[in-house]
Amino acid sequence: MKLNTNSNVYTICYAAVMVIIVAFLLAFVASALKDTQDANVANDTKGQILTALGYDKATIDVAAVYAEKVQDNVFVDGQLQAYDGNFNTTYGGLIKNGELHVFTGKTANDEQAYVIPVVGRGLWGGLWGYIAVNETKDKVLGTYFYHESETAGLGARIGEKWFQDQFVGKPIFGADGEVALTVTKAGAAQAENEVDGVTGATLTSNGVAAMVKDGLTAYKDFLGGAKCTFEKECERSCEAECPNKGKCPHMDECQGECPNKAECQCPEKPCEQTDVEQ
Numbered sequence: 699m700k701l702n703t704n705s706n707v708y709t710i711c712y713a714a715v716m717v718i719i720v721a722f723l724l725a726f727v728a729s730a731l732k733d734t735q736d737a738n739v740a741n742d743t744k745g746q747i748l749t750a751l752g753y754d755k756a757t758i759d760v761a762a763v764y765a766e767k768v769q770d771n772v773f774v775d776g777q778l779q780a781y782d783g784n785f786n787t788t789y790g791g792l793i794k795n796g797e798l799h800v801f802t803g804k805t806a807n808d809e810q811a812y813v814i815p816v817v818g819r820g821l822w823g824g825l826w827g828y829i830a831v832n833e834t835k836d837k838v839l840g841t842y843f844y845h846e847s848e849t850a851g852l853g854a855r856i857g858e859k860w861f862q863d864q865f866v867g868k869p870i871f872g873a874d875g876e877v878a879l880t881v882t883k884a885g886a887a888q889a890e891n892e893v894d895g896v897t898g899a900t901l902t903s904n905g906v907a908a909m910v911k912d913g914l915t916a917y918k919d920f921l922g923g924a925k926c927t928f929e930k931e932c933e934r935s936c937e938a939e940c941p942n943k944g945k946c947p948h949m950d951e952c953q954g955e956c957p958n959k960a961e962c963q964c965p966e967k968p969c970e971q972t973d974v975e976q
Contacts, residue, residue, distance in 0.1 A: 752806035768803035818909025853902030864893035881907035
């Protein structure tokens with residue numbers, strides 16, 4: 699019997715078979731390429747971290763520089779601990795669950811730095827980024843921001859170098875010890891901890907401001923907040939005397955461990971407005 703290729707039954711069966719074959723081929727290709735795709739995503743994420751540290755990821759061997767310059771850590775019980783799990787490419791869920799990753803490393807200018815991941819939401823989708831802070835954890839050394847689906851030529855400009863470079867050198871905390879670094883309306887930045895938003899992209903700029911504030915606030919225990927100059931100096935002395943105890947400004951955790959504990963005992967002094975180091 700001759701097959702009627704003009705019938706509706708033939709057309710439906712033919713389409714169904716083709717869909718199944720194509721779906722199988724796509725699934726096979728996706729499965730075969732998954733390891734390569736995952737490696738590319740991980741390498742791109744490492745490049746973003748290096749960008750926050752001042753490197754040009756387009757001109758370096760990202761994997762090699764990351765391996766040499768950066769260490770992935772988690773902040774647990776007031777201490778940084780080396781992270782030995784699989785490298786993560788997204789951090790929103792981890793931060794929400796209290797798993798705070800901190801990357802330690804050297805900037806392109808050979809400065810010691812900490813890199814903190816931040817996540818947020820813009821006008822049309824997710825935002826994310828990395829903020830590198832200095833060794834004393836009170837100023838920004840570099841940033842990287844990007845987006846899921848912000849408008850090209852407007853909100854998408856948060857991924858451009860001119861916008862990200864505005865954050866460099868900005869103090870993180872205000873005099874009250876709270877995160878004060880923020881993004882204002884384009885052209886309105888005046889305070890030393892303000893940067894200009896993107897013209898015509900107010901909602902995306904607000905999203906970056908919220909992402910920076912919420913992200914850094916989540917790491918406030920690690921960063922420490924604004925501190926008096928005398929207290930910072932005392933902490934540095936304590937670190938020298940108690941290298942295994944970290945910062946112990948009142949020596950509570952260092953009793954019996956500091957050979958010269960009297961030399962790094964913090965003086966009892968109130969933190970006055972003029973003493974705050976920004």
